[in-house]
Amino acid sequence: MATVCTTTIDLLRHGACEGGEIFRGSTDVLLSEAGWQQMRSAVAGESGWQRIFSSPLQRCRLFAARLAEERELPLHLVDDLRELHFGHWEGRRLVDIEREQGELLQRFWQDPMQVTPPGGETLSSFQLRVVAAMRQIVADSAGQHILLIAHGAVIRMLLCEWLQMAMTAFSNIAVPYAGFSRIRIFEREGSPPWVQLCLHRGE
Numbered sequence: 240m241a242t243v244c245t246t247t248i249d250l251l252r253h254g255a256c257e258g259g260e261i262f263r264g265s266t267d268v269l270l271s272e273a274g275w276q277q278m279r280s281a282v283a284g285e286s287g288w289q290r291i292f293s294s295p296l297q298r299c300r301l302f303a304a305r306l307a308e309e310r311e312l313p314l315h316l317v318d319d320l321r322e323l324h325f326g327h328w329e330g331r332r333l334v335d336i337e338r339e340q341g342e343l344l345q346r347f348w349q350d351p352m353q354v355t356p357p358g359g360e361t362l363s364s365f366q367l368r369v370v371a372a373m374r375q376i377v378a379d380s381a382g383q384h385i386l387l388i389a390h391g392a393v394i395r396m397l398l399c400e401w402l403q404m405a406m407t408a409f410s411n412i413a414v415p416y417a418g419f420s421r422i423r424i425f426e427r428e429g430s431p432p433w434v435q436l437c438l439h440r441g442e
Contacts, residue, residue, distance in 0.1 A: 246377055246424045247384040249285070250394050253298040254278045254417040260333050262356075263298075264325035270298050277417035278302050282386075285419075288312055292376055293388040294320040303388045319372035322390035326359030352406040362406065369396045377424060394420070401434045 254274025256263060270278070288310065293303035295316045307314035328336055336344050346354045351362045376387070391414040399409055401422055421437040 242427070244382045244426045246381055246426070247287075248377070248380075248422045248424070249288070249384070249386045250397065250418075250420045250422065251278065251281055251386060251388045252391055252394055252414050252416060252418045253294075253302070253388065254281075256298050258330075262325040262328040262331055262333065262336065264322050264329045264359075265296070266330045267296050268298055270302065274298070274416065275302065281417040281419045282306065286310075287384045288386045289383045290315060290380060291386045291388065292317055292320070294322070294390060294393070296321055296390075299388045299390070306386075315376075317372050317376065319368040320387070320389045320393055323362070323365045323392040324360040325356045327357040328359065348410050350407070351409055362409070365392070366396055366400075366406075369393055370400050373397055373400070381426070391418075394418070397422075398436070402436060 253270060254277035255271050256268045256274055257271050258268050290313050291303050291307045291310075292315045293299045295318055299320075300316060303314055303316075306312075343354070343357075347356060355361050376385070394414045395409050395412045398404070398412055398420075399406060401424075423435040423437065425433040425435070
């Protein structure tokens with residue numbers, strides 16, 4: 240029987256940020272103190288990682304760097320794991336966009352593959368860069384247990400890809416601040432990969 244190669248990927252979203260509820264996207268904001276605590280709590284008791292991968296935006300990167308130093312793990316910053324760019328909505332409060340462009344915002348939530356924020360990155364372009372980056376990470380980390388620190392849209396995109404869900408599910412996946420989830424990828428030569436989402440932490 241062919242050997243099965245198991246790669247375990249823990250996904251951690253950044254915590255709450257300074258500036259309140261805004262469209263951050265590629266806007267490089269800092270974690271709030273509450274956000275730091277959320278992320279510390281999320282990784283407390285977790286172990287076994289061999290490498291950490293992170294978005295270069297500082298709400299992910301700064302915590303990733305501190306954790307890598309504490310755990311004595313190599314850290315890899317991956318530019319294509321940065322958040323979706325929201326164009327003219329970048330840095331603006333959600334309530335203001337709802338008031339000014341409520342219909343367009345609702346259409347974006349309902350069908351982000353077809354509706355793009357003004358001046359923003361299309362979801363298809365976002366999908367291409369995030370999935371390509373993750374495939375390279377998985378190839379480079381085969382058989383390892385890694386931690387990936389990224390953004391809500393990045394994690395939703397990866398879950399849609401791994402679980403073979405239609406893009407209509409993209410907006411229906413809740414990824415809270417400092418949300419922690421685990422994916423296992425099982426690969427056997429001559430067979431397609433089998434992906435398992437672990438809903439219970441620490442398993």
